[in-house]
Amino acid sequence: MNSPNENDAFELRGQYAGFVSRTTAFLIDRGIIWSIIAIIMAVSTYLFNVVGLPIQTCTYSPTFGGVVCVVVQISLALFALSFAPLYNIIFWTLAAQTPGKYLLGLRIYRMNGERLTLKRATRRYLGYLLSFAAFGLGFFWITIDNRRQGFHDKFADTCVVYSWDAFQNQRLIDRLSVKLYRSRFFQNPEAFYAKGMTAEDAGERNAHVS
Amino acid sequence: MPKQPKYIDAEYNIVPQKDSEANETYESVMRLLVGSLLFGSEELLKRTRAWEQENPPPDGAAASDAEESDLVLLRHLIVGAVFLGPELISHPLIALAETADRAVGLAGSLISPFMRLPLFKPARGLWEGYQDRLAAMVDEFIEKGRKEEPYSKAMARDLLPEIASDTAMAASEHVDGIQALVRDQVSKYLAYVEEHPEEMEALVQTIGDRYLEYLKEENPEALQAIIQGQSLSLAGEVTDELRSRTVTADSVVEMFVRSLLRRPARQELPLPPPEVLEQARLSTKEVIRRRNVERKHEQPE
Numbered sequence: 001m002n003s004p005n006e007n008d009a010f011e012l013r014g015q016y017a018g019f020v021s022r023t024t025a026f027l028i029d030r031g032i033i034w035s036i037i038a039i040i041m042a043v044s045t046y047l048f049n050v051v052g053l054p055i056q057t058c059t060y061s062p063t064f065g066g067v068v069c070v071v072v073q074i075s076l077a078l079f080a081l082s083f084a085p086l087y088n089i090i091f092w093t094l095a096a097q098t099p100g101k102y103l104l105g106l107r108i109y110r111m112n113g114e115r116l117t118l119k120r121a122t123r124r125y126l127g128y129l130l131s132f133a134a135f136g137l138g139f140f141w142i143t144i145d146n147r148r149q150g151f152h153d154k155f156a157d158t159c160v161v162y163s164w165d166a167f168q169n170q171r172l173i174d175r176l177s178v179k180l181y182r183s184r185f186f187q188n189p190e191a192f193y194a195k196g197m198t199a200e201d202a203g204e205r206n207a208h209v210s
Numbered sequence: 211m212p213k214q215p216k217y218i219d220a221e222y223n224i225v226p227q228k229d230s231e232a233n234e235t236y237e238s239v240m241r242l243l244v245g246s247l248l249f250g251s252e253e254l255l256k257r258t259r260a261w262e263q264e265n266p267p268p269d270g271a272a273a274s275d276a277e278e279s280d281l282v283l284l285r286h287l288i289v290g291a292v293f294l295g296p297e298l299i300s301h302p303l304i305a306l307a308e309t310a311d312r313a314v315g316l317a318g319s320l321i322s323p324f325m326r327l328p329l330f331k332p333a334r335g336l337w338e339g340y341q342d343r344l345a346a347m348v349d350e351f352i353e354k355g356r357k358e359e360p361y362s363k364a365m366a367r368d369l370l371p372e373i374a375s376d377t378a379m380a381a382s383e384h385v386d387g388i389q390a391l392v393r394d395q396v397s398k399y400l401a402y403v404e405e406h407p408e409e410m411e412a413l414v415q416t417i418g419d420r421y422l423e424y425l426k427e428e429n430p431e432a433l434q435a436i437i438q439g440q441s442l443s444l445a446g447e448v449t450d451e452l453r454s455r456t457v458t459a460d461s462v463v464e465m466f467v468r469s470l471l472r473r474p475a476r477q478e479l480p481l482p483p484p485e486v487l488e489q490a491r492l493s494t495k496e497v498i499r500r501r502n503v504e505r506k507h508e509q510p511e
Contacts, residue, residue, distance in 0.1 A: 014490035015479055018460020024452075096489075096497050105453050107497070113485020115501060143467040146480055161482055161490045168458040176462060180469040 012166035016148035017106045022160055023139070028100030033084050044076060085125050092121040097163070105164030111157050120156050127152025241358065245366030248359065 048055045055076070058069035091098040096107045096115050108116060108124075116124065131138020131151040138151030153159055325334055403410045425433040465475060481487070489497070 012457065014482060014487035016482060018457070018464055020459035020463050021453075021456040024456050094498065094501060103449060103452070104456060107490060109486050109489050111483060111486070113483060113489050115489075115497070143464045144471070144473070146476075147482075148479070159482060159486060161486055162457065163490045163492075164453060166457045167454060168461055169454075172458060173461050173465070176465055177475055180465060181475055 012162055012168065013164065014161050015166070017104075017160045017162050018148055019139075019142045021104050021106060021162075022101075022142060022150075025098070025100035025104040025106055028103055029087070029098045032099055033087055037080050037083055040079070041076060044072070048072060085122075088125055088128075089118065089121040092116045092124065093118050101160070105162055105166065106160050107163040108158055108160050111159055116156075116158065120158070124152050124156035124158055127155035130155060241362040241365050242369065244358070245362030245364070246370060248363050249366040249370070252363075 045055055053065060053069055053072070055069055055072050058066065058073075060066050060070045088098060092108055093116055095102070096109065101107065110116065110120065127138070127150075131141075134151065142148050142150045147153075147159060149159060324330065422433065425436075468475060482490075492500075
Protein backbone atom coordinates (compact mmCIF):
# COMPACT_ATOMS: atom_id res chain seq x y z
CA MET A 1 0.00 0.00 0.00
CA ASN A 2 1.32 3.40 -0.87
CA SER A 3 1.89 5.76 1.95
CA PRO A 4 -0.48 8.68 1.89
CA ASN A 5 0.79 11.87 0.46
CA GLU A 6 -0.07 14.73 2.75
CA ASN A 7 -1.53 16.81 -0.06
CA ASP A 8 -3.59 13.93 -1.38
CA ALA A 9 -4.88 13.24 2.10
CA PHE A 10 -5.87 16.83 2.53
CA GLU A 11 -7.54 16.97 -0.88
CA LEU A 12 -9.55 13.78 -0.47
CA ARG A 13 -10.86 14.43 3.03
CA GLY A 14 -14.25 16.04 2.52
CA GLN A 15 -14.41 14.93 -1.13
CA TYR A 16 -17.49 13.20 -2.45
CA ALA A 17 -17.32 9.47 -1.78
CA GLY A 18 -17.54 7.04 -4.69
CA PHE A 19 -19.61 4.02 -5.60
CA VAL A 20 -17.41 1.24 -4.17
CA SER A 21 -16.93 2.84 -0.75
CA ARG A 22 -20.61 3.54 -0.42
CA THR A 23 -21.68 0.10 -1.67
CA THR A 24 -19.26 -1.59 0.75
CA ALA A 25 -20.64 0.47 3.62
CA PHE A 26 -24.17 -0.36 2.48
CA LEU A 27 -23.41 -4.09 2.42
CA ILE A 28 -21.86 -3.95 5.89
CA ASP A 29 -24.98 -2.21 7.18
CA ARG A 30 -27.17 -4.83 5.47
CA GLY A 31 -25.15 -7.55 7.16
CA ILE A 32 -25.62 -5.92 10.57
CA ILE A 33 -29.34 -5.36 9.99
CA TRP A 34 -30.03 -8.90 8.76
CA SER A 35 -27.98 -10.41 11.58
CA ILE A 36 -29.93 -8.51 14.21
CA ILE A 37 -33.27 -9.39 12.59
CA ALA A 38 -32.26 -13.06 12.30
CA ILE A 39 -31.16 -13.24 15.95
CA ILE A 40 -34.32 -11.59 17.24
CA MET A 41 -36.51 -13.83 15.05
CA ALA A 42 -34.71 -16.97 16.20
CA VAL A 43 -34.88 -16.05 19.88
CA SER A 44 -38.56 -15.05 19.64
CA THR A 45 -39.48 -18.26 17.82
CA TYR A 46 -37.65 -20.36 20.40
CA LEU A 47 -39.25 -18.58 23.34
CA PHE A 48 -42.77 -18.84 21.87
CA ASN A 49 -42.17 -22.53 21.12
CA VAL A 50 -41.15 -23.06 24.72
CA VAL A 51 -44.47 -21.60 25.94
CA GLY A 52 -46.38 -23.73 23.44
CA LEU A 53 -46.97 -21.23 20.63
CA PRO A 54 -45.33 -22.46 17.41
CA ILE A 55 -45.39 -19.18 15.51
CA GLN A 56 -43.76 -20.68 12.41
CA THR A 57 -46.67 -23.05 11.77
CA CYS A 58 -49.65 -21.67 13.64
CA THR A 59 -52.56 -20.06 11.74
CA TYR A 60 -55.41 -17.79 12.68
CA SER A 61 -58.25 -19.38 14.63
CA PRO A 62 -60.93 -17.76 16.77
CA THR A 63 -59.16 -18.89 19.94
CA PHE A 64 -56.87 -17.00 22.29
CA GLY A 65 -53.85 -18.90 21.03
CA GLY A 66 -54.78 -18.31 17.39
CA VAL A 67 -55.17 -14.56 17.91
CA VAL A 68 -51.91 -14.28 19.82
CA CYS A 69 -50.18 -16.26 17.11
CA VAL A 70 -51.32 -13.88 14.38
CA VAL A 71 -50.49 -10.81 16.47
CA VAL A 72 -46.97 -12.11 17.11
CA GLN A 73 -46.47 -12.98 13.45
CA ILE A 74 -47.62 -9.52 12.31
CA SER A 75 -45.46 -7.82 14.99
CA LEU A 76 -42.38 -9.72 13.93
CA ALA A 77 -43.06 -8.97 10.28
CA LEU A 78 -43.50 -5.28 11.06
CA PHE A 79 -40.32 -5.30 13.09
CA ALA A 80 -38.41 -6.96 10.24
CA LEU A 81 -39.76 -4.42 7.78
CA SER A 82 -39.25 -1.35 9.94
CA PHE A 83 -35.88 -2.20 11.47
CA ALA A 84 -33.84 -1.30 8.40
CA PRO A 85 -35.44 2.14 7.91
CA LEU A 86 -35.23 2.88 11.63
CA TYR A 87 -31.60 1.78 11.76
CA ASN A 88 -30.67 4.03 8.86
CA ILE A 89 -32.77 7.05 9.79
CA ILE A 90 -31.70 7.05 13.44
CA PHE A 91 -27.99 6.70 12.67
CA TRP A 92 -28.09 9.30 9.87
CA THR A 93 -29.80 11.76 12.16
CA LEU A 94 -27.76 11.22 15.30
CA ALA A 95 -24.26 10.53 14.00
CA ALA A 96 -24.39 11.50 10.31
CA GLN A 97 -23.25 7.97 9.53
CA THR A 98 -24.23 4.33 10.01
CA PRO A 99 -21.81 1.78 11.48
CA GLY A 100 -20.93 0.62 7.96
CA LYS A 101 -20.21 4.17 6.86
CA TYR A 102 -18.21 4.74 10.05
CA LEU A 103 -16.03 1.77 9.16
CA LEU A 104 -15.44 3.15 5.67
CA GLY A 105 -14.94 6.71 6.95
CA LEU A 106 -17.96 8.24 5.25
CA ARG A 107 -20.51 10.83 6.42
CA ILE A 108 -23.75 12.18 5.08
CA TYR A 109 -24.49 15.90 5.05
CA ARG A 110 -26.91 18.22 3.41
CA MET A 111 -25.44 20.24 0.59
CA ASN A 112 -25.34 23.29 2.86
CA GLY A 113 -23.20 21.42 5.40
CA GLU A 114 -25.96 20.80 7.92
CA ARG A 115 -26.67 17.40 9.36
CA LEU A 116 -29.79 15.50 8.42
CA THR A 117 -32.98 16.14 10.34
CA LEU A 118 -35.42 13.32 10.98
CA LYS A 119 -37.60 14.53 8.14
CA ARG A 120 -34.72 14.73 5.68
CA ALA A 121 -33.37 11.36 6.74
CA THR A 122 -36.81 9.84 6.12
CA ARG A 123 -36.90 11.54 2.74
CA ARG A 124 -33.52 10.11 1.92
CA TYR A 125 -34.64 6.62 2.88
CA LEU A 126 -37.64 6.98 0.59
CA GLY A 127 -35.12 7.98 -2.08
CA TYR A 128 -33.36 4.70 -1.37
CA LEU A 129 -36.55 2.84 -2.26
CA LEU A 130 -36.85 4.95 -5.39
CA SER A 131 -33.29 4.09 -6.40
CA PHE A 132 -34.12 0.39 -5.94
CA ALA A 133 -37.34 0.72 -7.81
CA ALA A 134 -35.46 2.11 -10.81
CA PHE A 135 -33.65 -1.26 -11.14
CA GLY A 136 -30.79 0.05 -9.04
CA LEU A 137 -30.09 2.83 -11.51
CA GLY A 138 -30.35 5.35 -8.67
CA PHE A 139 -27.31 3.81 -6.98
CA PHE A 140 -25.47 3.29 -10.24
CA TRP A 141 -25.89 6.99 -10.92
CA ILE A 142 -23.19 7.69 -8.34
CA THR A 143 -20.55 6.58 -10.87
CA ILE A 144 -21.77 9.04 -13.49
CA ASP A 145 -22.81 12.07 -11.50
CA ASN A 146 -20.29 14.87 -11.11
CA ARG A 147 -20.99 15.11 -7.39
CA ARG A 148 -21.28 11.37 -6.97
CA GLN A 149 -24.90 11.70 -5.90
CA GLY A 150 -27.40 8.86 -6.27
CA PHE A 151 -31.11 9.44 -6.83
CA HIS A 152 -31.73 9.36 -3.08
CA ASP A 153 -29.07 12.03 -2.54
CA LYS A 154 -30.60 14.27 -5.15
CA PHE A 155 -34.05 13.64 -3.74
CA ALA A 156 -32.94 14.64 -0.21
CA ASP A 157 -30.34 17.19 -1.31
CA THR A 158 -27.58 15.33 0.50
CA CYS A 159 -24.07 14.16 -0.26
CA VAL A 160 -21.71 11.54 1.13
CA VAL A 161 -18.10 12.59 1.79
CA TYR A 162 -14.88 11.02 3.05
CA SER A 163 -14.43 11.95 6.71
CA TRP A 164 -10.89 10.55 7.06
CA ASP A 165 -7.53 11.44 5.54
CA ALA A 166 -8.36 9.49 2.44
CA PHE A 167 -5.74 8.72 -0.18
CA GLN A 168 -5.75 6.61 -3.30
CA ASN A 169 -3.25 4.74 -5.44
CA GLN A 170 -2.72 7.51 -7.96
CA ARG A 171 -0.16 5.54 -9.98
CA LEU A 172 -2.64 2.74 -10.64
CA ILE A 173 -5.35 5.19 -11.62
CA ASP A 174 -3.02 7.05 -14.01
CA ARG A 175 -1.96 3.82 -15.69
CA LEU A 176 -5.55 2.64 -16.15
CA SER A 177 -6.58 6.03 -17.45
CA VAL A 178 -3.93 5.84 -20.17
CA LYS A 179 -4.86 2.29 -21.10
CA LEU A 180 -8.58 2.98 -21.27
CA TYR A 181 -8.61 6.28 -23.12
CA ARG A 182 -5.43 6.76 -25.07
CA SER A 183 -5.68 3.94 -27.64
CA ARG A 184 -9.29 4.71 -28.39
CA PHE A 185 -8.49 8.38 -28.85
CA PHE A 186 -5.79 7.68 -31.43
CA GLN A 187 -8.07 5.29 -33.34
CA ASN A 188 -10.80 7.86 -33.77
CA PRO A 189 -9.94 11.28 -32.34
CA GLU A 190 -12.81 13.00 -34.20
CA ALA A 191 -15.35 11.03 -32.21
CA PHE A 192 -13.72 12.26 -29.03
CA TYR A 193 -13.66 15.87 -30.16
CA ALA A 194 -17.31 15.58 -31.27
CA LYS A 195 -18.22 14.76 -27.68
CA GLY A 196 -16.34 17.79 -26.44
CA MET A 197 -13.41 15.72 -25.18
CA THR A 198 -9.80 16.76 -25.50
CA ALA A 199 -6.52 14.91 -25.83
CA GLU A 200 -6.03 15.61 -22.17
CA ASP A 201 -9.26 13.80 -21.41
CA ALA A 202 -7.98 10.86 -23.39
CA GLY A 203 -5.08 10.36 -21.07
CA GLU A 204 -2.48 12.54 -22.76
CA ARG A 205 -2.00 14.18 -19.41
CA ASN A 206 -0.75 10.86 -18.08
CA ALA A 207 1.18 9.73 -21.16
CA HIS A 208 4.45 9.92 -19.28
CA VAL A 209 3.26 7.21 -16.96
CA SER A 210 3.37 4.55 -19.65
CA MET B 211 64.19 -16.96 73.11
CA PRO B 212 62.16 -16.17 70.02
CA LYS B 213 58.74 -14.71 70.61
CA GLN B 214 55.74 -16.93 69.96
CA PRO B 215 53.86 -15.69 66.88
CA LYS B 216 50.38 -14.24 67.38
CA TYR B 217 47.38 -13.87 65.10
CA ILE B 218 43.94 -12.22 65.14
CA ASP B 219 41.08 -14.68 65.47
CA ALA B 220 37.51 -14.43 64.06
CA GLU B 221 36.39 -12.35 67.05
CA TYR B 222 39.23 -9.85 66.58
CA ASN B 223 41.21 -11.11 69.59
CA ILE B 224 44.97 -11.27 69.43
CA VAL B 225 45.85 -14.80 70.43
CA PRO B 226 49.12 -16.76 70.35
CA GLN B 227 49.50 -19.03 67.33
CA LYS B 228 49.12 -22.64 68.27
CA ASP B 229 51.40 -24.15 65.68
CA SER B 230 53.75 -23.07 62.98
CA GLU B 231 51.44 -24.05 60.15
CA ALA B 232 50.72 -20.44 59.18
CA ASN B 233 54.41 -19.62 59.21
CA GLU B 234 55.18 -22.57 57.04
CA THR B 235 52.51 -21.55 54.52
CA TYR B 236 53.84 -18.01 54.48
CA GLU B 237 57.36 -19.26 53.95
CA SER B 238 56.30 -21.60 51.15
CA VAL B 239 54.44 -18.84 49.31
CA MET B 240 57.26 -16.39 49.79
CA ARG B 241 59.76 -18.98 48.60
CA LEU B 242 57.73 -19.45 45.43
CA LEU B 243 57.41 -15.67 44.86
CA VAL B 244 61.06 -14.91 45.56
CA GLY B 245 62.19 -17.87 43.55
CA SER B 246 59.95 -16.85 40.64
CA LEU B 247 61.36 -13.34 40.78
CA LEU B 248 64.97 -14.50 40.85
CA PHE B 249 64.50 -17.26 38.35
CA GLY B 250 62.53 -14.95 36.04
CA SER B 251 65.14 -12.18 36.34
CA GLU B 252 67.96 -14.57 35.55
CA GLU B 253 66.13 -15.99 32.59
CA LEU B 254 65.25 -12.53 31.33
CA LEU B 255 68.82 -11.32 31.75
CA LYS B 256 70.16 -14.40 29.98
CA ARG B 257 67.84 -13.93 27.02
CA THR B 258 68.42 -10.18 26.70
CA ARG B 259 72.19 -10.68 26.75
CA ALA B 260 71.95 -13.42 24.14
CA TRP B 261 69.84 -11.13 21.94
CA GLU B 262 72.30 -8.27 22.37
CA GLN B 263 75.19 -10.51 21.34
CA GLU B 264 73.32 -11.50 18.22
CA ASN B 265 72.26 -7.92 17.49
CA PRO B 266 75.02 -5.53 18.59
CA PRO B 267 74.03 -1.88 19.00
CA PRO B 268 74.83 0.37 16.01
CA ASP B 269 78.15 2.20 16.13
CA GLY B 270 78.34 5.95 15.61
CA ALA B 271 75.55 8.49 15.54
CA ALA B 272 72.25 7.41 14.09
CA ALA B 273 71.16 9.26 10.99
CA SER B 274 68.79 11.96 12.10
CA ASP B 275 65.65 12.70 10.20
CA ALA B 276 65.70 15.95 8.35
CA GLU B 277 62.45 17.15 9.88
CA GLU B 278 62.27 15.98 13.48
CA SER B 279 59.52 17.64 15.42
CA ASP B 280 59.93 18.97 18.95
CA LEU B 281 58.08 15.98 20.37
CA VAL B 282 60.41 13.53 18.62
CA LEU B 283 63.45 15.41 19.95
CA LEU B 284 62.02 15.34 23.46
CA ARG B 285 61.49 11.59 23.19
CA HIS B 286 65.09 11.09 22.08
CA LEU B 287 66.27 13.26 25.00
CA ILE B 288 64.38 11.13 27.52
CA VAL B 289 65.62 7.83 26.05
CA GLY B 290 69.20 9.12 26.04
CA ALA B 291 68.90 10.27 29.65
CA VAL B 292 67.67 6.82 30.66
CA PHE B 293 70.87 5.26 29.31
CA LEU B 294 73.47 7.92 30.17
CA GLY B 295 71.82 9.27 33.35
CA PRO B 296 73.07 6.57 35.79
CA GLU B 297 76.66 7.11 34.63
CA LEU B 298 76.37 10.83 35.18
CA ILE B 299 74.63 10.48 38.55
CA SER B 300 76.88 7.71 39.97
CA HIS B 301 79.99 9.99 40.39
CA PRO B 302 78.28 12.69 42.42
CA LEU B 303 76.50 9.99 44.48
CA ILE B 304 79.81 8.25 45.31
CA ALA B 305 81.35 11.62 46.22
CA LEU B 306 78.35 12.37 48.43
CA ALA B 307 78.63 9.02 50.18
CA GLU B 308 82.35 9.52 50.83
CA THR B 309 81.70 12.99 52.21
CA ALA B 310 78.99 11.63 54.49
CA ASP B 311 81.35 8.88 55.67
CA ARG B 312 84.01 11.39 56.46
CA ALA B 313 81.57 13.60 58.29
CA VAL B 314 80.37 10.65 60.40
CA GLY B 315 84.01 9.69 61.20
CA LEU B 316 84.85 13.26 62.20
CA ALA B 317 81.73 13.48 64.34
CA GLY B 318 82.63 10.13 65.98
CA SER B 319 86.19 11.25 66.77
CA LEU B 320 84.85 14.48 68.25
CA ILE B 321 82.21 12.71 70.37
CA SER B 322 84.32 9.68 71.49
CA PRO B 323 86.32 11.52 74.26
CA PHE B 324 83.04 12.55 75.83
CA MET B 325 81.48 9.14 75.43
CA ARG B 326 84.29 7.57 77.43
CA LEU B 327 83.34 9.61 80.49
CA PRO B 328 81.66 7.57 83.33
CA LEU B 329 78.62 9.85 83.02
CA PHE B 330 77.74 8.40 79.61
CA LYS B 331 78.45 4.79 80.57
CA PRO B 332 74.76 3.65 80.66
CA ALA B 333 74.09 5.30 77.31
CA ARG B 334 77.20 3.70 75.86
CA GLY B 335 76.08 0.29 77.11
CA LEU B 336 72.65 0.72 75.48
CA TRP B 337 74.17 1.85 72.18
CA GLU B 338 76.63 -1.07 72.10
CA GLY B 339 73.88 -3.54 72.94
CA TYR B 340 71.72 -2.11 70.13
CA GLN B 341 74.64 -2.37 67.72
CA ASP B 342 75.25 -5.97 68.70
CA ARG B 343 71.59 -6.91 68.24
CA LEU B 344 71.47 -5.16 64.87
CA ALA B 345 74.61 -6.97 63.74
CA ALA B 346 73.19 -10.31 64.89
CA MET B 347 69.94 -9.63 63.06
CA VAL B 348 71.79 -8.71 59.88
CA ASP B 349 73.90 -11.86 60.15
CA GLU B 350 70.76 -13.92 60.64
CA PHE B 351 69.12 -12.32 57.55
CA ILE B 352 72.17 -12.96 55.47
CA GLU B 353 72.33 -16.56 56.60
CA LYS B 354 68.66 -17.06 55.90
CA GLY B 355 68.93 -15.42 52.47
CA ARG B 356 71.97 -17.50 51.60
CA LYS B 357 70.08 -20.65 52.49
CA GLU B 358 66.73 -19.67 50.94
CA GLU B 359 67.92 -18.24 47.65
CA PRO B 360 69.01 -21.49 45.93
CA TYR B 361 66.12 -23.36 47.56
CA SER B 362 63.55 -20.82 46.29
CA LYS B 363 65.09 -20.76 42.82
CA ALA B 364 65.02 -24.54 42.67
CA MET B 365 61.42 -24.57 43.79
CA ALA B 366 60.39 -21.99 41.15
CA ARG B 367 62.34 -23.79 38.42
CA ASP B 368 60.66 -27.12 39.22
CA LEU B 369 57.20 -25.95 40.10
CA LEU B 370 56.45 -23.07 37.72
CA PRO B 371 56.46 -25.07 34.47
CA GLU B 372 54.60 -27.86 36.22
CA ILE B 373 51.93 -25.48 37.53
CA ALA B 374 51.58 -23.79 34.13
CA SER B 375 51.32 -27.04 32.22
CA ASP B 376 48.89 -28.55 34.74
CA THR B 377 46.69 -25.45 34.57
CA ALA B 378 46.70 -25.45 30.77
CA MET B 379 45.97 -29.15 30.63
CA ALA B 380 43.16 -28.87 33.13
CA ALA B 381 41.63 -25.91 31.27
CA SER B 382 41.81 -27.63 27.90
CA GLU B 383 40.47 -30.86 29.32
CA HIS B 384 37.59 -29.02 30.95
CA VAL B 385 36.74 -26.97 27.86
CA ASP B 386 36.80 -29.99 25.57
CA GLY B 387 34.89 -32.06 28.04
CA ILE B 388 32.25 -29.42 28.62
CA GLN B 389 31.89 -28.74 24.91
CA ALA B 390 31.52 -32.42 24.15
CA LEU B 391 29.04 -32.81 26.95
CA VAL B 392 26.96 -29.83 25.82
CA ARG B 393 27.07 -30.99 22.18
CA ASP B 394 26.03 -34.46 23.17
CA GLN B 395 23.21 -33.29 25.38
CA VAL B 396 21.92 -30.76 22.85
CA SER B 397 21.91 -33.25 20.00
CA LYS B 398 20.15 -35.77 22.20
CA TYR B 399 17.58 -33.20 23.25
CA LEU B 400 17.00 -32.00 19.68
CA ALA B 401 16.49 -35.56 18.51
CA TYR B 402 14.07 -36.13 21.35
CA VAL B 403 12.17 -32.94 20.58
CA GLU B 404 11.96 -33.92 16.92
CA GLU B 405 10.40 -37.20 17.93
CA HIS B 406 8.07 -35.62 20.49
CA PRO B 407 7.05 -32.18 19.19
CA GLU B 408 4.01 -32.20 21.45
CA GLU B 409 6.28 -31.92 24.50
CA MET B 410 7.98 -28.84 23.11
CA GLU B 411 4.60 -27.31 22.34
CA ALA B 412 3.44 -28.13 25.84
CA LEU B 413 6.60 -26.56 27.27
CA VAL B 414 6.16 -23.39 25.26
CA GLN B 415 2.50 -23.28 26.22
CA THR B 416 3.33 -23.79 29.88
CA ILE B 417 5.89 -21.00 29.83
CA GLY B 418 3.47 -18.76 27.95
CA ASP B 419 0.72 -19.56 30.44
CA ARG B 420 3.04 -18.86 33.34
CA TYR B 421 4.01 -15.53 31.84
CA LEU B 422 0.40 -14.62 31.22
CA GLU B 423 -0.47 -15.76 34.74
CA TYR B 424 2.31 -13.59 36.09
CA LEU B 425 1.05 -10.62 34.08
CA LYS B 426 -2.50 -11.29 35.20
CA GLU B 427 -1.51 -11.52 38.86
CA GLU B 428 1.21 -8.92 39.07
CA ASN B 429 0.37 -6.45 36.38
CA PRO B 430 -3.15 -6.89 34.99
CA GLU B 431 -3.19 -3.37 33.54
CA ALA B 432 -0.18 -4.19 31.37
CA LEU B 433 -1.82 -7.37 30.09
CA GLN B 434 -5.03 -5.53 29.34
CA ALA B 435 -3.11 -2.78 27.59
CA ILE B 436 -1.18 -5.32 25.50
CA ILE B 437 -4.34 -7.12 24.39
CA GLN B 438 -6.21 -3.89 23.72
CA GLY B 439 -3.26 -2.35 21.94
CA GLN B 440 -2.78 -5.39 19.72
CA SER B 441 -6.46 -5.65 18.91
CA LEU B 442 -6.82 -1.96 18.23
CA SER B 443 -3.73 -1.71 16.07
CA LEU B 444 -4.75 -4.79 14.08
CA ALA B 445 -8.28 -3.50 13.65
CA GLY B 446 -6.92 -0.08 12.71
CA GLU B 447 -4.62 -1.58 10.08
CA VAL B 448 -7.45 -3.63 8.56
CA THR B 449 -9.74 -0.60 8.51
CA ASP B 450 -7.11 1.64 6.90
CA GLU B 451 -6.37 -0.99 4.28
CA LEU B 452 -10.05 -1.46 3.50
CA ARG B 453 -10.64 2.27 3.28
CA SER B 454 -7.67 3.03 1.05
CA ARG B 455 -8.55 0.16 -1.30
CA THR B 456 -12.17 1.22 -1.60
CA VAL B 457 -11.14 4.84 -2.25
CA THR B 458 -8.91 3.68 -5.13
CA ALA B 459 -11.66 1.35 -6.34
CA ASP B 460 -14.08 4.30 -6.38
CA SER B 461 -11.98 6.04 -9.01
CA VAL B 462 -11.20 2.85 -10.93
CA VAL B 463 -14.83 1.73 -11.22
CA GLU B 464 -15.88 5.22 -12.17
CA MET B 465 -13.25 5.33 -14.87
CA PHE B 466 -14.41 2.00 -16.33
CA VAL B 467 -18.06 3.05 -16.33
CA ARG B 468 -17.31 6.41 -17.93
CA SER B 469 -15.11 4.73 -20.50
CA LEU B 470 -17.87 2.24 -21.37
CA LEU B 471 -20.35 5.08 -21.71
CA ARG B 472 -17.89 6.99 -23.90
CA ARG B 473 -17.82 9.81 -21.41
CA PRO B 474 -14.68 11.88 -20.81
CA ALA B 475 -12.38 10.81 -17.99
CA ARG B 476 -12.99 12.75 -14.85
CA GLN B 477 -10.03 15.02 -14.33
CA GLU B 478 -11.08 16.36 -10.97
CA LEU B 479 -14.11 16.07 -8.77
CA PRO B 480 -15.77 19.38 -8.00
CA LEU B 481 -15.11 20.40 -4.40
CA PRO B 482 -18.07 20.11 -2.05
CA PRO B 483 -19.33 23.34 -0.47
CA PRO B 484 -17.00 24.72 2.23
CA GLU B 485 -19.57 23.99 4.95
CA VAL B 486 -19.48 20.32 4.02
CA LEU B 487 -15.66 20.31 3.94
CA GLU B 488 -15.57 21.85 7.39
CA GLN B 489 -17.99 19.28 8.77
CA ALA B 490 -16.03 16.41 7.23
CA ARG B 491 -12.97 17.42 9.25
CA LEU B 492 -14.81 16.94 12.56
CA SER B 493 -14.47 13.73 14.51
CA THR B 494 -17.51 11.52 15.02
CA LYS B 495 -17.57 12.39 18.74
CA GLU B 496 -17.57 16.07 17.90
CA VAL B 497 -20.46 15.59 15.46
CA ILE B 498 -22.53 13.83 18.15
CA ARG B 499 -21.60 16.43 20.76
CA ARG B 500 -22.68 19.29 18.51
CA ARG B 501 -25.87 17.45 17.70
CA ASN B 502 -26.68 17.10 21.41
CA VAL B 503 -25.98 20.78 22.05
CA GLU B 504 -28.30 21.73 19.20
CA ARG B 505 -31.05 19.47 20.54
CA LYS B 506 -30.78 21.06 23.99
CA HIS B 507 -31.21 24.49 22.45
CA GLU B 508 -34.21 23.28 20.44
CA GLN B 509 -36.04 22.04 23.56
CA PRO B 510 -38.59 24.60 24.94
CA GLU B 511 -37.71 25.98 28.35
